[in-house]
């Protein structure tokens with residue numbers, strides 16, 4: 001790697017150089033509990049295990065301490081942490097006091113930035129005002145609500161247990177509790193979903209004035225009830241053309257309303273881009289803590305055991321719960337950095353690529369990208385390489401070209 005990293009701010013999102021970002025980490029804390037399982041969900045989460053919440057928090061406290069020791073800098077100092085993200089599962093099922101203890105542990109084990117972004121995923125319908133106020137007081141400063149749809153029938157079809165009114169109520173309560181950075185997750189490309197329903201969902205979401213919107217098209221994953229129902233012919237997946245139309249409609253509507261599409265699935269008001277998720281898209285280091293959480297740090301990708309009881313068992317004897325690990329080749333790191341950056345609206349900053357890897361991007365990928373470039377899927381302005389409008393719909397074709405050949 002190049003040892004001559006410049007001191008210029010890295011990208012439009014971070015006001016600091018790439019070298020500083022590469023020396024820091026983002027922390028992801030996984031909370032694998034939900035009241036019930038949604039029919040499409042394949043995340044590592046469990047219903048019926050709420051009684052494990054306190055033992056799980058205690059295990060997570062131990063893992064944070066062990067991770068802090070493992071991630072110390074070459075000089076032996078605590079590693080700087082820029083963002084903390086509570087994901088799940090349903091992290092809002094933890095008490096504010098449990099969240100505060102976890103944050104204290106992060107501060108004891110890492111050099112957490114004073115202005116750290118602390119996000120927490122929450123489900124509408126499980127958020128009394130007092131709980132939101134306590135979470136805010138504990139230090140959480142960004143809330144991400146799983147709204148998914150404003151259509152009661154579609155919410156039921158998804159297996160969600162909240163109503164559209166619960167979402168509106170949660171947004172109002174979050175604002176009164178002092179959350180000034182708020183995301184809504186919405187889903188499109190759902191079975192039976194019409195364009196009119198999607199339009200209505202977007203308009204209802206915009207009325208609530210979120211700072212950030214994440215729009216995901218449904219992927220029917222193996223092992224979920226949705227997958228079985230599709231196999232049995234009881235559920236018909238959405239038409240691909242309709243999905244593309246929904247995406248384009250949403251993009252136009254949200255941009256018109258002042259939200260910039262800074263990543264394929266994410267729109268934000270200026271200054272409200274999610275700094276934690278940018279860590280992933282800019283391929284910066286992160287540590288995932290908790291059952292099944294994934295990390296990418298020091299040239300390795302690794303993940304924890306998935307099953308919560310096994311996780312508790314290992315941490316009870318202070319063993320790191322790592323289950324799988326892969327050393328990333330130089331070529332894989334270059335490919336992944338390019339693919340992830342191409343998901344963002346600004347694209348890949350070619351001078352930064354050269355700084356990071358000591359290799360000209362075109363030397364690495366010119367030949368591989370020739371075909372998709374000729375097909376008009378890419379735009380290049382001499383500094384930034386990005387997907388064209390057409391390329392955004394066919395991004396996977398570009399990404400496949402960049403992946404290293406299998407041995």
Ligand code: SF4
Pocket residue numbers: 033034036037038041042043045088089090123146
């Ligand atoms: S609330 Fe989220 S994590 Fe929990 S089951 Fe539903 S989709 Fe999965």
